Amino acid sequence: MTARQAYADSVVRNYLRLPGTPLRASRRDRRLAAALHDRCIPLRVVWAAFVMAGVRWALRSPQQRKLDPIRTLFYFVPAIEEALTTPPEPGYIQYLAAKLRPFVIEKEAQLASPPIAGPLRTLQNPRWLETRVS
Numbered sequence: 001m002t003a004r005q006a007y008a009d010s011v012v013r014n015y016l017r018l019p020g021t022p023l024r025a026s027r028r029d030r031r032l033a034a035a036l037h038d039r040c041i042p043l044r045v046v047w048a049a050f051v052m053a054g055v056r057w058a059l060r061s062p063q064q065r066k067l068d069p070i071r072t073l074f075y076f077v078p079a080i081e082e083a084l085t086t087p088p089e090p091g092y093i094q095y096l097a098a099k100l101r102p103f104v105i106e107k108e109a110q111l112a113s114p115p116i117a118g119p120l121r122t123l124q125n126p127r128w129l130e131t132r133v134s
């Protein structure tokens with residue numbers, strides 16, 4: 001496995017664990033993940049963007065309507081750009097990750113359930129929100 005493939009797999013695995021995302025990645029999602037590698041975007045930046053955008057999607061006040069499901073990895077591109085231009089404090093990302101963790105646990109349960117139809121790819125690193133990516 002090349003470094004590009006390992007990077008793309010890591011991005012896709014973490015993307016699929018986020019609340020509101022599909023149970024499977026599309027070819028376009030995988031191509032975008034590889035393109036992020038080609039742009040030399042550090043995994044820690046992608047991870048921070050996932051956390052920031054995931055919290056914005058999942059944690060909403062009762063007065064706000066629930067957002068539609070996230071259908072593609074492209075949803076996170078603006079958050080990746082934001083994390084590149086204005087890097088968030090690591091402590092803040094850890095704080096947000098802790099807020100997001102219950103939603104990730106719920107999504108992990110969905111991913112672990114047998115699919116109703118079609119194959120389900122198994123995921124690795126069940127504690128991705130607790131690990132730091134360099």
